[in-house]
Amino acid sequence: MSSAENQPDEATQPGRPDRPVWLGGLREAFTPMSHGRRLPGLLLGVSAFVVLLGVWSVVTYGGFIDDLFLPTPGQTLSAGIRMFGSGFTSDVAATVIRVMSGFAIAAVVGVPVGVLIGAYAPVQSFIEPLFSFVRYMPASAFIPLFIFWIGIGESEKIAVIILGSLPQIVLMVASNIRNVPIALIEASYTLGTDRANVLWKVIVPKASPDILDTLRIVLGWAWTYVIVAEIVGASSGIGYSILQSQRSMAVDRIFVAILTLGVIGLIVDNVLFLLNRALFKWNAVKESE
Structure with missing residues (x-):
């Protein structure tokens, strides 16, 4: 067997034969947050409300919608x-x-x-x-x-x-x-x-x-x-x-x-x-x- 055949495939993860790297990335993306990632997740959740408040402010204070309706x-x-x-x-x-x-x-x-x-x-x-x-x-x-x-x-x-x-x-x-x-x-x-x-x-x-x-x-x-x-x-x-x-x-x-x-x-x-x-x-x- 040649030395090239002994090299691990770049598209697989170490320790997991025939498992593409991108599958590991997908698993991590859809795994519930660990303790170390809770703070970034919380900040993302808060930022959604900040964005909503910003849009609300723009359309109302900017006069795009009459305050009689919004x-x-x-x-x-x-x-x-x-x-x-x-x-x-x-x-x-x-x-x-x-x-x-x-x-x-x-x-x-x-x-x-x-x-x-x-x-x-x-x-x-x-x-x-x-x-x-x-x-x-x-x-x-x-x-x-x-x-x-x-x-x-x-x-x-x-x-x-x-x-x-x-x-x-x-x-x-x-x-x-x-x-x-x-x-x-x-x-x-x-x-x-x-x-x-x-x-x-x-x-x-x-x-x-x-x-x-x-x-x-x-x-x-x-x-x-x-x-x-x-x-x-x-x-x-x-x-x-x-x-x-x-x-x-x-x-x-x-x-x-x-x-x-x-x-x-x-x-x-x-x-x-x-x-x-x-x-x-x-x-x-x-x-x-």
């Missing part, structure tokens, strides 16, 4: 100070309580049902078509019925959130359960584990990080349901504040309400993300490898 950042900030100084905090609290109450009920019911659907074929055949059917019914379409059946109190708004969130949680959790590698399940049976222990000690723990991510995603949808419910019939809440602002053509107040929703959602989303990392450190280590 208020300036300064006008929005002033409106926010006035709103939070005159009782808007109570509207925010009312909306948060409604969302968390309805979503908690949906999660408590939906997660176990989703686990059963994903783990047992007869349960899947019996229940899943029903939730798939309900999933395509807009929760907002039931608001007139809920008002007729329940009234316009807190129960009606919480019912809208439950109806909108429950089918999504059930079906997505079932998918999380079905995505557990079959090799892991077969290995458990080989080691002598019975069916019940495989479900609760192997499948559910393995799927738990994905289930928490599912809840994080569906919680974002729950905010849209409560705003619709508050706009249709409420005397408090962020949606009610938006409706009142629309009637008085106070666009700056509408922007404050919408931005408040975004800030709350961003905070809750990051809290759940960090909770996932804290509860399932083994999964975070596995993803970073």
Whole structure:
């Protein structure tokens, strides 16, 4: 064999024969950030908001869009100070309580049902078509019925959130359960584990990080349901504040309400993300490898 044949191929990585270098680059690009790369990632995330604020400032202060339709950042900030100084905090609290109450009920019911659907074929055949059917019914379409059946109190708004969130949680959790590698399940049976222990000690723990991510995603949808419910019939809440602002053509107040929703959602989303990392450190280590 010639010396040229003994030279490593430039297009392969050392220690990994026949693995092109560009594949390693792709893997690194799509791997979750390690501890050393979190700061640059955070700066990139902040820079996106800075760019958005810059564009907003240019089109408003530059006169490209009339402030009747799009208020300036300064006008929005002033409106926010006035709103939070005159009782808007109570509207925010009312909306948060409604969302968390309805979503908690949906999660408590939906997660176990989703686990059963994903783990047992007869349960899947019996229940899943029903939730798939309900999933395509807009929760907002039931608001007139809920008002007729329940009234316009807190129960009606919480019912809208439950109806909108429950089918999504059930079906997505079932998918999380079905995505557990079959090799892991077969290995458990080989080691002598019975069916019940495989479900609760192997499948559910393995799927738990994905289930928490599912809840994080569906919680974002729950905010849209409560705003619709508050706009249709409420005397408090962020949606009610938006409706009142629309009637008085106070666009700056509408922007404050919408931005408040975004800030709350961003905070809750990051809290759940960090909770996932804290509860399932083994999964975070596995993803970073």
